[in-house]
Amino acid sequence: MLDNDTKNTILVIHNIRSAANVGSMFRTADGAGVQEIWLTGYTPSPAKWNQKYLTKAEKSLAKAALGAEYFIPWKRGALLGSLISQLRSLGYLVIGLEQSEQSVSFDEIKAEQTFVLIVGNEVRGLDSRILKQCDVIGELPMYGKKNSLNVSVACGIALYALRDIIKKSKKNIC
Secondary structure, three states, X not given: OOOOOOOOEEEEEEOOOOHHHHHHXXXXXXXXXXXXXXXEOOOOOOOXXXXXXXOHHHHHHHHHHOOHHHOOOEEEEOOHHHHHHHHHHOOEEEEEEOOOOOOEEHHHOOOOOEEEEEEOEOOOEOOHHHHHHOOEEEEOOOOOOOOOOOHHHHXXXXXXXXXXXXXXXXXXXO
């Protein structure tokens, strides 16, 4: 396991329906060294540590997360717009993961700071009101016939792209 000398990325999971996708994002976020996860909208939450009986969604999330939901700090946020403002005021660069006319590839993001990555609904993505609040809209270019990836897969690729940006910025500083 590699040292994670800095934890400088927050993941916001907004309006994701599939508990399995959420669990997969928890596991990937842990692997990518994410500082914490915020769950907003109707995104399902993990079970509590000592919870005796689990709902179907909690079981699905736990199965995909393989325990990562107990190791990475997570919070539930009520209003995504307020959360974005709060995190930006703390110095985070807010990145929405979406394909739009304003989006850029992750290899075009040049920053030496902390990041918030927001991922949205499996089908509809992030709505325009949320995208307007983002500092950057990052996209993963698609080269095949389909126009998108599974949200948990896209989240993982984006998180590791941000790790690479952080790593490169540290090399340039030293």
